Amino acid sequence: MSTLEIPVTSAGPRPPVLARRAWVEHVMGTAVSVHVRALDPGRADVEAAVDRAVAHLRRVETVLSTWRADSDLLRLQHGETDTAHAWVADVAELALEAEERTDGLFRAWRSRTGGRTVFDPTGLVKGWAVAGAAAHLDVVPEISYSIGAGGDVVVGAGPGPSADGPPWRVGVQDPYRSGRVAEVLTLRRGGVATSGASARGGHVLDPRSGRPVRRAGSCTVVGPDLTWADVWATAAWVDPGRAARLLAERDPGYRLVVL
Amino acid sequence: MRRITTWLLSTVSALVLLFSYHTSTGSGGGTAVAADANGAAGSTSGDSSATGSDATGSDATGSDATGSSTTGSDGSGAASDGTGTGDTSGDTGTGSAASGASGGLADGTYTGEAVQTRYGPVQVKITVSGGKITSSVVTQVPWSDHRDQEINAAAVPILNAEAVQAQSADIDMVSGATFTSQGYLGSLQSAIDEASR
Numbered sequence A: 001m002s003t004l005e006i007p008v009t010s011a012g013p014r015p016p017v018l019a020r021r022a023w024v025e026h027v028m029g030t031a032v033s034v035h036v037r038a039l040d041p042g043r044a045d046v047e048a049a050v051d052r053a054v055a056h057l058r059r060v061e062t063v064l065s066t067w068r069a070d071s072d073l074l075r076l077q078h079g080e081t082d083t084a085h086a087w088v089a090d091v092a093e094l095a096l097e098a099e100e101r102t103d104g105l106f107r108a109w110r111s112r113t114g115g116r117t118v119f120d121p122t123g124l125v126k127g128w129a130v131a132g133a134a135a136h137l138d139v140v141p142e143i144s145y146s147i148g149a150g151g152d153v154v155v156g157a158g159p160g161p162s163a164d165g166p167p168w169r170v171g172v173q174d175p176y177r178s179g180r181v182a183e184v185l186t187l188r189r190g191g192v193a194t195s196g197a198s199a200r201g202g203h204v205l206d207p208r209s210g211r212p213v214r215r216a217g218s219c220t221v222v223g224p225d226l227t228w229a230d231v232w233a234t235a236a237w238v239d240p241g242r243a244a245r246l247l248a249e250r251d252p253g254y255r256l257v258v259l
Numbered sequence B: 001m002r003r004i005t006t007w008l009l010s011t012v013s014a015l016v017l018l019f020s021y022h023t024s025t026g027s028g029g030g031t032a033v034a035a036d037a038n039g040a041a042g043s044t045s046g047d048s049s050a051t052g053s054d055a056t057g058s059d060a061t062g063s064d065a066t067g068s069s070t071t072g073s074d075g076s077g078a079a080s081d082g083t084g085t086g087d088t089s090g091d092t093g094t095g096s097a098a099s100g101a102s103g104g105l106a107d108g109t110y111t112g113e114a115v116q117t118r119y120g121p122v123q124v125k126i127t128v129s130g131g132k133i134t135s136s137v138v139t140q141v142p143w144s145d146h147r148d149q150e151i152n153a154a155a156v157p158i159l160n161a162e163a164v165q166a167q168s169a170d171i172d173m174v175s176g177a178t179f180t181s182q183g184y185l186g187s188l189q190s191a192i193d194e195a196s197r
Helices: A043-065 A072-077 A086-101 A123-140 A225-238 A241-249 B040-045 B065-070 B072-080 B089-102 B145-170 B179-196
Strands: A019-027 A031-040 A109-111 A117-119 A144-149 A152-157 A166-173 A180-187 A192-198 A218-223 A254-257 B012-018 B033-038 B108-111 B115-117 B120-129 B132-140 B173-175
Touching: A031 A043, A031 A123, A031 B120, A031 B173, A043 A072, A043 A086, A043 A123, A072 A086, A072 A117, A086 A123, A086 A225, A123 A144, A123 A152, A123 A192, A123 A225, A144 A166, A144 B173, A152 A166, A152 A225, A166 A192, A166 A218, A180 A192, A180 A218, A192 A225, A192 B173, A218 A225, A218 A241, A225 A241, A225 A254, A241 A254
Parallel strands: A166 B173
Antiparallel strands: A019 A031, A031 A144, A109 A117, A144 A152, A152 A192, A166 A180, A192 A218, A218 A254, B012 B033, B108 B120, B115 B120, B120 B132
8 A cells, every 4th residue: 555545644543633612591590501513513513402402491480490489380279360381280290299209208399388288399390491491402413512500410322433422510509618529420311410508508498397408518410311310409409318219210320429 | 620729820810799689681780790810820820811711790889788798708718819929920821722622611701601590690701821720710600689689699609609609619511409509500611611711
């Protein structure tokens, strides 16, 4: 073989240089950032898919927000309407399944003083919504992406070789030594959700007692589906030991990190 | 490797946070003064976007001084900026090459968008030097009641250190539970995005 046949400029196969682009939108009470890696992340189809993903989240917010009084969910609860988006029923069904799968460690219904039962699906709506948004990016060829929404992270890739590209590195905040990352999870597909002590005091209620969980630390769950990672993270925060056993038994594809 | 981590230019950030109750627009009270004394960063990088977004409205002073308790603890952010002071022009080429190839950050100062949390807006300003975040400053935090003040006085310097820390650990996303820090991360992310363009 003559060297003349070899183009001077290409000294052999090299991994393609992936560029990265990020979008940030304010939705669902937090900032949602979408990162896309591709040879050309400025492609119009990428842009359109990101728009659809964000639009999905905005729609979820108008339907299922628990703090916007004009959401379908709250207007339904306040008796201001009889009709609601089908997502309300979808999420209610999902919440029932989550309650069953976690043996009641996750529960979206709680009774208020006065006897009225309130449906508060906060514990799973964000994960479910972000997973739904990610579906719009799963169909875009030759990209990989990650979406971060207030501590919930989903990672994936569209069809093509980009799925085998560099993985995404997701840091887990150290709940004891703020400012530090306690663990780094590396993944190409899947979701990461964390539940834990909030600066505001316990905001996760133990469904068994009705009281907020009050202790330090956090529970992170990583697995194939962000929706269920979110559910299991909430359940694990309520009772880490029991959730760990249930998780191993019922959803072995998920890993629990207790900090 | 996505970011060249071998060096840092020195950036000295002096920070005074003056807080007061602020409105939803965030342009008036509740903002903070962030004085970035860039050392070699702006002049050696040759990057045209340096110092561009410094002139935001959030630099306005004029808040009452009741909440200025966070100044002392900003030492954490400044301390982590102190490494690698000897590096100058030689590394600049590396830095800009990295930014072209892998989406590293362009040197300069960037203000993230104000992120609405259910407790109020959170806004972050970062200084990028040599393609890495060398300091981050919260210019707006929820500050509407006494409890907020307690939380934020403790959280703000911690979060600032966190940005620098997370960056050095080369992380794409962060998973965590603290609500205010989620707003913080969101604003930080938008500042990073600004720097990536």
